[in-house]
Amino acid sequence: MDNSKDLFDVTVIGSGPAGLYGVFYARLRGMKAKILDALPELGGQLVTLYPEKYIYDVAGFPKVLAKDLARNLVEQALSLGPTVCLGAKVTTLKSREENSQRIFELVTDDGSSHLTKSVVLTAGIGAFQPKRLDVPGVIDFEGRGIHYFVNEKKIFRDKEILIVGGGDSAVDWALNLSDTAKRITLIHRRDQFRAHEESVKELLSSQVEVNTFHELKAVRGNSTVEEAVIFDNRTGAERALRVDAVIINLGFRADLGPIKEWGLEIDRGGIKVNYRMETSVVGIFAAGDIASHPGKLKLISTGFGEVATAVNFAKNLVDPGSKVFPGHSSDMQSMPSTAIGR
Ligand SMILES: Cc1cc2nc3c(=O)[nH]c(=O)nc-3n(C[C@H](O)[C@H](O)[C@H](O)COP(=O)(O)OP(=O)(O)OC[C@H]3O[C@@H](n4cnc5c(N)ncnc54)[C@H](O)[C@@H]3O)c2cc1C
Known part of the structure; x- marks a missing residue:
């Protein structure tokens, strides 16, 4: 259950492959993490546009149906208990300073507001509509x-x-x-x-x-x-x-819609990011199809790397004492408990 008055360390907007992996990674790093999506189900383009198509270029999967990849991503994402809000299209983003800390307020189309110390934007090609x-x-x-x-x-x-x-x-x-x-x-x-x-x-x-x-x-x-x-x-x-x-x-008409009004620098139709996957606004990161940088490739595999980078830098931003480099998960004795950092 979401209590929108709670302050989260990170809120991921968009539950495609990048967002799902990102919210898992955030929980792995002990962050109090939330994921929001405008659609009624998790999975982004994988479940909405081509659930029954095979994908051949995701590392570790010689051949996988899009819906099966989505199911595995959802299982991994939910395994560490992030807060999930579906049917929640983020329309407005505001920010304010509180006790020398930047707090972002995300307002969704049902009028709820979500408070967070950092944002990872994985909104893909935006909220899409079929032609x-x-x-x-x-x-x-x-x-x-x-x-x-x-x-x-x-x-x-x-x-x-x-x-x-x-x-x-x-x-x-x-x-x-x-x-x-x-x-x-x-x-x-x-x-x-x-x-x-x-x-x-x-x-x-x-x-x-x-x-x-x-x-x-x-x-x-x-x-x-x-x-x-x-x-x-x-x-x-x-x-x-x-x-x-x-x-x-x-085909589809995809529009970043309200996201374009959030004061983030736009580049070639996407949100401009640097090597840390930071946008032009401190505290807001972007990854996956929506992120634009030189040499950008819109692929599931590149989105995974980008969102891991974004989350690790977001972790360091909200908790400056923490390292950016997360260490190796294989060095952990066991997976962190779902309660850590919540
Ligand atoms: C037919 C087809 C086949 C493909 N095949 C391959 C392939 O074989 N290999 C490959 O690597 N890639 C493939 N791709 C591309 C791949 O699917 C995308 O690169 C990938 O889905 C991008 O992931 P993402 O997480 O960045 O965004 P998405 O999957 O687009 O997810 C974005 C999510 O953000 C949500 N969202 C948008 N705006 C808002 C908002 N304002 N508030 C809340 N939520 C919002 C959307 O509802 C959506 O669920 C294919 C794409 C298509 C269309």
Whole structure:
């Protein structure tokens, strides 16, 4: 349970891979730590955008489903008992001096306030929204057959599905759902795909019916989606497809939104950080996709390193007697108890 009047050593904003690892690390260093996320579940892009995709480039995992990596990160993060607040989008950040100490106050969209001595910002690409289509029926059937995310493959079992889009998500989901759905049709408004060449080749030789130069004209149904009308954008010829679900994979609009108003220096669309992962405001650190520095690579693996750096410098800031270097966890006799530093 969160008591928002409590003062925390560090508050992590965003529970993607960087934030989850960061809050674990903060607890490992004995910090009183909290994690906040706007979404209703922990895991960031891993659980929201591509839970059923395999990841091949995380150290120690030759091949891991995004949702399984998220589950392990959550288990590790929660093992040391941080405070967790979900459905909490941070909109405002204020700071004040109290007894010569800087205190940050984070206000969330439900009006709660969270007090902290330091902040680690791991808000990724910001709070994201799927791109919607201004087509009759689409908005009406959201949640009743119109999908922007695939959280569970099983809800598409034996269904007839229309996928709209020509990027990696559309192509990958068409392939990934082939063993689950009864029939998949994919439409794309051009004949060039913005997806990995190998995946496109696989798609074109799969059972998926691919219609290039086709767009969605209307979605119809009663209580749920029953039909989608598509048209050839070269000739205007229309065709009605019997479908149970339409997955719209046209990408996302991500916006740092309120974070841009917090007075932090912005660089190339991200928050500028130095080698300690400090932003332009003392006490606020950033890591993961949101952090910008020369040579930045937006990868899960680089986010882990960045957030460990951020947390170790945050520890040294709130407790100047402590070392930045944490020592080796393998030198510990056992994991710290969940009560340490809380
Ligand atoms: C389809 C796809 C496939 C990918 N495959 C790979 C791969 O194979 N290997 C790889 O290394 N990377 C891959 N990536 C990239 C990887 O997922 C990201 O680099 C990683 O998720 C970034 O982690 P993060 O913790 O910085 O941010 P995120 O995962 O984006 O998490 C940020 C969190 O912050 C929250 N948030 C944002 N704003 C606020 C706010 N104001 N208040 C509260 N919470 C907020 C969001 O809700 C979100 O949960 C892929 C990405 C996509 C889209």
